[in-house]
Amino acid sequence: MARYLIGRLAQTVLSMLVVISIVFVLTRLSGNPVFLLLDVNATARDQEILTRHLGLDKPLPVQYALYVANLARGDFGNSIISRRPVVEHIWERLPATVELGFVAMFLSVLIGVPLGMYSAVRRGGMLDTGARVFAVLGQSMPAFWLGLMLILFFGVVLGVLPAGGRGTIWHLILPAFTLGYFTSAAILRLTRSAMLEVLGSDYIKFARLKGLHEQVVLWKHGLRNALLPVVTFAVLLFVQFLGGAVVTETVFAWPGLGRLILESITTRDYPIVQAGVLVLSALYLTGNLCVDLLYSYLNPKIRHAGR
Amino acid sequence: MPAGSRQVPWFPGAILLALVVTAILAPYLSPQSPTDGNISRKLIPPVWMERGDWEHPLGTDRFGRDVLSRIIYGSRISLAVSLVAIFVAGTLGTLVGLISGYRGGHVDAFLMRLTDIGLSLPIVLIAVVMVAVSEPSFRNVILVIALLLWPRFARQIRGETLAIKEQDFVALAVVAGRSSAWIISRHIFPNVVPTLLVVTTLQVGFVILLEGTLSFLGVGVPPPNPAWGLMIADGRGYLATAWWISLFPGAAMLLTVLAVNLMGDWLRDHLDPKLRQAGAVTVTDVPVETPVEPPVGATPATPSGRRAGL
Numbered sequence: 001m002a003r004y005l006i007g008r009l010a011q012t013v014l015s016m017l018v019v020i021s022i023v024f025v026l027t028r029l030s031g032n033p034v035f036l037l038l039d040v041n042a043t044a045r046d047q048e049i050l051t052r053h054l055g056l057d058k059p060l061p062v063q064y065a066l067y068v069a070n071l072a073r074g075d076f077g078n079s080i081i082s083r084r085p086v087v088e089h090i091w092e093r094l095p096a097t098v099e100l101g102f103v104a105m106f107l108s109v110l111i112g113v114p115l116g117m118y119s120a121v122r123r124g125g126m127l128d129t130g131a132r133v134f135a136v137l138g139q140s141m142p143a144f145w146l147g148l149m150l151i152l153f154f155g156v157v158l159g160v161l162p163a164g165g166r167g168t169i170w171h172l173i174l175p176a177f178t179l180g181y182f183t184s185a186a187i188l189r190l191t192r193s194a195m196l197e198v199l200g201s202d203y204i205k206f207a208r209l210k211g212l213h214e215q216v217v218l219w220k221h222g223l224r225n226a227l228l229p230v231v232t233f234a235v236l237l238f239v240q241f242l243g244g245a246v247v248t249e250t251v252f253a254w255p256g257l258g259r260l261i262l263e264s265i266t267t268r269d270y271p272i273v274q275a276g277v278l279v280l281s282a283l284y285l286t287g288n289l290c291v292d293l294l295y296s297y298l299n300p301k302i303r304h305a306g307r
Numbered sequence: 308m309p310a311g312s313r314q315v316p317w318f319p320g321a322i323l324l325a326l327v328v329t330a331i332l333a334p335y336l337s338p339q340s341p342t343d344g345n346i347s348r349k350l351i352p353p354v355w356m357e358r359g360d361w362e363h364p365l366g367t368d369r370f371g372r373d374v375l376s377r378i379i380y381g382s383r384i385s386l387a388v389s390l391v392a393i394f395v396a397g398t399l400g401t402l403v404g405l406i407s408g409y410r411g412g413h414v415d416a417f418l419m420r421l422t423d424i425g426l427s428l429p430i431v432l433i434a435v436v437m438v439a440v441s442e443p444s445f446r447n448v449i450l451v452i453a454l455l456l457w458p459r460f461a462r463q464i465r466g467e468t469l470a471i472k473e474q475d476f477v478a479l480a481v482v483a484g485r486s487s488a489w490i491i492s493r494h495i496f497p498n499v500v501p502t503l504l505v506v507t508t509l510q511v512g513f514v515i516l517l518e519g520t521l522s523f524l525g526v527g528v529p530p531p532n533p534a535w536g537l538m539i540a541d542g543r544g545y546l547a548t549a550w551w552i553s554l555f556p557g558a559a560m561l562l563t564v565l566a567v568n569l570m571g572d573w574l575r576d577h578l579d580p581k582l583r584q585a586g587a588v589t590v591t592d593v594p595v596e597t598p599v600e601p602p603v604g605a606t607p608a609t610p611s612g613r614r615a616g617l
Contacts, residue, residue, distance in 0.1 A: 011420065015427045022433060026440045140565035142516055144523045145539050145557030148546060152554070156547045163546075246435055247520055251543075261432075262524060265439040277436055284429045 004296060012289045019281040020071065023274050024064055067274075076275040081267055086275045089260060094279070096166055097249070097256035101241035103176040108184035109234050115184075116191025117223060120199060131188055138185025147178040147251035164253035175252040179245070183237045190233055194226035201225075232294055239287025242280050316573050322566035330382040337376035338364070341533040344372035350549045366551040368541055374551060377533035378559050384534045385563060388449055389514040395453035397507055400460025401499070405491050407461065408468025419465065425458030431520060439526040448527050452514055463506050467499045501578045508571035512564040519560055535560045 051057045055066065070077065076086035119128035154174060155163035162171050198204060199222060207217045245258035253259070257276050264272040329336060339362075349371040352359045359366065365375040407418040437451045471477065472495070480490045521527030522536025530537055535556040542552030 011423050011427070014420070015424045018424050019428065019433070023436060026437055136565065136569065137561075140512060140516075140561055140568050142519050142523075142536075142539075142557055142560050142564070144520060144536075145553070145560065148539065148543060148553050149557065152546050152550050156550075242429075246432060247524065250524060258432075262435070265436070265526070273436060273440075277432060280432055281429055284432075285427060288427060 005293065008289060008292055012285050015285050016282060019285075020068065020278060021064075023277050024067055025060075028060060028063060028270070071278070076278075077271040079264075079272050080269045086271045089272055090257065090275055090279055093255060093257045093260045093276075096254060097242060097245050097258060097280075100172065100175055100179065100245065100248070100254060100256060101238050103172050104180035104183075104241050105234055105238040107176050108180035108187055108237065109230070111180070112184040112187025113191050113223075113227075113230060116188040117195050117218065117226075119188070120192045120195035121218060123196070128192075131192070135185040135188050138182050141181060143178055143182065144247050144251050146181060147174070147248060150174045150178060151252075164251075166255055175248050175254050178251065179241055179248045183241075186237070187230060187233065191226060191230050194229050195222060198222050198226045232291055235287065235294075236291045239284050239291070242283050242287075245280070316569060319566035319569035319573070322562055323570060326382055326386070326563055326566070329379055330386050333379050333383055337373070337379045338362070339373035339376040341377045341380035342372065342531050344368070344370040346371045350545070352549070353551050365555050366549070368538070368549070368552045369545065372533075374538070374555055377538055378535070378556050381533045381535045381538065381556060381559070382563075384528055384532060385515050385518065385560070388445065388452075388518045388528070389511050392449045392452040392456065392514055392518075393507055393510055395449065396456035396510075397460050397503065399453070400457035401464050401496075401503060403457065403461040404464025405468055405495060405499070408465040409472060409487065409491055409495060415465075418461070422458040422461045422465075425455070426462065428455065430455050431517065434517060434521060435524060435526055438521055443521075443526050443529045445528060448518060448521055452517055456510060456514065459510060460503070460506055463502055464499050467502045468495055471495050471498045505571065505575045505578055508567065508574050512567040512571065515560065515564050515567070 048057075055063060058066070074087075076090070078085055079089055082089070115127070115131045115134070119125075119131040122128055151163045151174065154161040161174055162168075163174075165171055204217060204221055207221045208214075212221075242257075245256055246262055247258070248254065249256045249259040250262055257280060261273055261276040261280075264270075264276065344367065348363070348367055349369055351363050351367040351371075353366045353374075354361055354364045363373050363375065365373075365378070367373055368377075403418050403422065407415045407422075434451050434455055437454075438447050441447045441451075477490060477494055480494055485493075518527055518534070519536035519539070522534040523540045525540065527536055528534035538556040539553045539560075542549065542554075545552055
């Protein structure tokens with residue numbers, strides 16, 4: 001177990017280093033922010049000063065080493081555009097992303113678990129078929145298009161929900177559903193198969209034989225045991241929401257980290273792009289790590305398989 | 308997921324066939340040019356609405372370009388990008404998987420560590436940044452997708468290779484003095500083809516969505532190409548007045564990915580029962596004691612009565 005733990009931890013650190021390197025190389029190799037920052041009348045002297053000020057005159061490996069050293073100290077640098085520390089920008093936007101991810105996770109569990117449970121109970125019935133269509137559609141739906149269609153229907157045609165921005169609880173519904181649809185389909189399938197397995201077990205048979213009320217059997221004896229993989233999975237989903245936030249946040253003008261990254265790509269504000277991607281990736285990788293460890297702790301079969 | 312039906316699923320099959328035919332015959336099928344628009348005929352609604360006409364069955368966009376023609380030509384982009392990207396990723400991943408599985412030892416440890424890292428990255432996020440800063444173009448979109456996708460192939464192919472390696476015909480070939488390259492290409496590769504086919508099909512849908520996402524965000528296929536993702540983005544500002552610009556290309560994308568996914572599920576169930584358990588944990592995870600007696604209650608024991616597909 002200790003060996004697995006260390007190996008898994010090392011892999012997470014390596015993955016993070018890979019992300020750091022990818023992000024660094026890409027953002028430095030593309031275009032020169034100096035030309036973007038100065039207007040056309042700037043002299044060669046101005047360009048030189050700015051280049052040196054931004055540390056862009058040093059060789060790439062040196063820039064990289066400096067960058068990693070700064071990261072280790074928690075220094076993400078300053079935004080090229082606003083000159084404010086990047087950390088401030090990140091902190092401003094992070095709550096919105098976490099909020100959206102959290103609500104989306106909640107929503108997908110709220111939709112996925114009951115649907116999955118009842119399609120397991122009434123296997124082959126109308127609800128099961130409906131749930132399957134819902135699940136298959138969810139896995140094939142372009143999220144950005146779904147978002148726009150929801151805006152079109154609820155925002156434009158019906159006019160009952162706001163089309164974008166952040167503020168009231170109503171603003172959360174459409175983006176959370178867009179983000180959560182794909183995963184509620186996945187939760188549905190997971191709950192269904194876990195529930196099918198549990199329902200075939202002896203203790204459920206026994207609970208029924210005892211003459212317990214069917215709802216008690218299902219919710220207390222059945223769901224409780226089927227829920228473990230589902231809950232673990234939900235945590236994993238939350239983490240993936242953070243990574244996938246770019247799309248949904250863009251569609252709904254949601255002022256989160258994903259949108260900040262995309263905006264900063266347009267303005268070539270490298271430090272923000274770097275920091276944003278790093279923070280989201282770090283959350284993503286840490287979350288995955290936690291889920292894996294939890295899984296292996298709960299299930300020794302996984303711990304020893306395939307390694 | 309149980310699947311009893313042996314015949315090819317007609318619904319996804321028909322859609323995929325139609326899609327391929329559309330892509331090949333695009334110049335003959337499109338009523339108008341996909342890129343040249345008549346600005347005086349901009350934002351015309353679909354034919355069944357007021358002001359609509361048969362010249363533009365699905366309406367026009369803000370530059371007066373024909374939506375239907377752009378969707379038809381867009382099928383070429385979706386198919387071409389996803390097929391090329393998957394071909395590159397599949398080749399690379401298969402190679403890594405074969406070598407890793409056959410060689411074992413340090414090579415395997417190194418390659419699988421690399422694969423693990425690749426699998427752990429937040430793909431959409433990294434793809435967005437990679438394409439965005441390396442200038443959006445067909446080549447870059449394809450390269451980035453391929454670069455992020457190969458680990459998925461490597462992982463599956465390696466597992467398959469490990470199993471095949473243990474079989475007698477491989478041992479015999481080793482005894483006969485065949486080189487590793489010969490054994491891998493003649494004995495092992497042909498046996499991983501079914502798995503490869505299944506993995507490929509299951510990834511096509513994902514790649515089409517990924518390309519669409521990148522194009523939608525403006526970091527994918529560059530305009531004025533009629534990529535579906537670009538068209539959907541084009542219509543964003545016109546949702547209230549000209550919803551058809553976004554709705555139809557998205558529906559085309561949904562239908563395509565749906566068909567590919569259904570086909571992939573079907574292939575998985577019929578070509579490669581081992582993949583049915585899905586995920587990293589494979590055969591070893593099957594409980595030793597499987598209940599022989601069918602469970603009582605609401606769950607029928609055998610899946611035989613169930614049909615695949617919708």
